[in-house]
Amino acid sequence: MPNIAPCCLTHGPRAGKLPVVHAPSDSQGRQAFAPDSRQAWVRLALALVIGSIGSVGMWSVVVVLPGVQAEFGASRGDVSLAFTFTMLGFGLGGVAAGKITDRLGIVVAIGLSIGFLGVAYVAAGLSTTLWQFIAVYFLIGLGTSATFAPLMAEVSHWFERYRGLAVTIVASGNYVGGTIWPPLVNWGVQLAGWRTTHIAVGIFCAVTMTMVLLLLRAQIGGATRRDHENAPPPRVDLRLSNNTLTALLCIASVSCCVAMAMPQVHIVAYCGDLGYGVARGAEMLSLMMAFGIVSRIGSGFLADRIGGVRTLMIGSVAQGFALLFYLFFDSLSSLYIISAMFGLFQGGIVPSYAIIVRESMPASEAATRVGIVILASVVGMSFGGWVSGVIFDATGSYAAAFLNGLLWNALNITIGAGLLLRARQRLAMASTT
Template sequence: MWLDLEPRGDEVAAVYAPSQPSKDSTPFTPDSPQAWLRLALAVLIGSVGAVGMWSVVVVMPVVQQEFATSRGAVSFAATMIFLGFGVGGVIMGKITDRLGIVPAMAVSIAFLTGSYVLAGLSTALWQFIVISFMMGLGTSATFAPLMAEASHWFERYRGLAVTIVASGNYVAGTFWPPLINWSTQAYGWRATHVGIGIAVGLLMTILLLVLRRVMGGSAAQDHSNALPPRIDLKLSANTLTVLLCIASISCCVAMAMPQVHIVAYCGDLGYGVARGAEMLSLMMACGIISRIGSGYLADKIGGIPTLLIGSVAQGFALLFYLFFDGLTSLYLISAMFGLFQGGIVPSYAIIVRESMPASEAATRVGIVIMASVFGMSGGGWISGVIFDATGSSAAAFLNGVIWNALNIVIVTALLLRARARSRLAMA
């Protein structure tokens, strides 16, 4: 069951008490059929809009060839997408907290449509790289803000809802790359980008209009009437946000080694990059199962214990990479790693909603997700540097284990604090 920490006295209750519904607000019941309909629309929006996280990986070789540049130079476009995704999560989260998810998604549609069309018209690599930052900004609204928004629609199944929305990113990673590759081969990467911009703009606009109609206009009313936090760690929102950011960076540095380098690692072992790509796909597919499963678990035991379980399991999977490097073993470990790590990042969104007011949930989730993005991008780079310095992937995997241990320490401390507060509340 949940860590049952109800409002703790008049002072906390006054801080976290939801505002009174306005006369014009439309009644909404959490966990209702309408909530599930909203969730289905949110997943579809996320699956379409997350194209920005995957398209550059597919077109990178042809863009490199056309602009006659190095792999490192063209790879900077992916870095800019991650940067835009991280920064955009905070900006779009603030818009969501102030105005609702509908205006935030409208901004997302404008950025995605415009950036893809401009990318198709770019005449120099620097233009493509700058535009990639805009892609990241547009994509960002489909992750952290959308997860935070979905958390307001559910009470009993909040964890499951958040992780289902987060799975939209992995769904996009499943169907967009093959489609983009086919279009690039048939029509070229420029026409493909323009086509993506038009298709995403139309599809997301239609889905957003349907969502707006289902929500009865603005989502801000759901923020004002949302239930108060479930747990009180007796930490300020800023302090808790900083701790979650450090934890997020540490776990994602650890997560980055297999996700970023598994393809190259298989090439180094002589198995070929195709086997590594298959392992990466297997990892992502298992990650979808993990995300949904972790949401179900969070609804039973809470976000902090769920995060701790995922982090400990991820640490064990990293250790297995240190001791086994056979082809069959790597397939099994990669599948296991996907099952363990998929629910970690969404757990942060669940923890934020459990312990902070709904009025700032999207902003806080955006900040923590931005930290996780920096952890992923920095972790991938650090792993490469360690490999270059040592000539061994084992040292890079060990680096991931150490960072993962830091995450376990922080999350364990939060769990112990939560349990101590629970005992005091029941005394």
């Protein structure tokens, strides 16, 4: 019977304290990097800033859609393809940036992303046709990609005791950006138009992200420094091959994000259909994102105590309950409350996949594997938003769409439960040896 990594027994109320790890010295006698150190927290702060700035690519297109539609005289569906191309670039770019991170380091990956982001935003502002604008947003998605999945994987190498918290903090950069960027972009559009705003965003991102990246490079110690070379080993053995576990996490990620997309993509339209107005729906969406930040950080604390699989299960079950409430309550006050609940429940689910990857797989593959799983989540969000609209068109109501989300969420829970049972079996087998 293969040995089980001792760290896999550290989760739970009876877990003992982790041993104090003294930083080793390198070949020149200098003190090497130590996980959970002050330097690790400095790196995390810089990574959060990079993620918050770089996530602009996920939010700007939503704000500029009406202005772009009016200028090019296009349909709302045609202009919305820019968001689809953004998500496609974001998902595929996450895998590519993950491979670059595993081989050359996070500094190189983010440096390339900064180049894509800066050039693409300027090109978007100079686009002369709608299809140029849409194609450029694929490059914007590529530029945004390294600031999420690869950055989460990289941060996981800097921490041991507080790994879950660190991963969820850097993942919150996406929600921080979702809170800050939309009003800034809207202000720019109202003041100078969408073209000038795009050019200004591109220049701002290129300059500020480069400055922060140089600070991070100094903390890491080189452009091609790969932190996974000295990262702690996996702490959980699920008796699954890396490819099998990755496939299961991808299916779970698609499932949870199909369910997640229903309220996130359609809450504004839903409120309009109920007669409350789209402004109320926008407020609910903002409330959802704000509580999502709380959820992500809270799930990090939880994962450090009970592990990534258990945290995934709690978030998935809670998300299912929130979706169920949408089926039975549709008053204005109840929708505000349920939207806040939904944000509080779902925010930690996607980062849990990154934590599970890092707990169960070699550090040298972490960024690539996390990128693949995040790509699956992008597919789930894209499909979930689309299929919910199709169901509404077919039924004239969002009730069936919420039910569809519940069924997909049940598949996610089933996979999580299977992984949890395997983890418990491993713990039981370890206790008898």
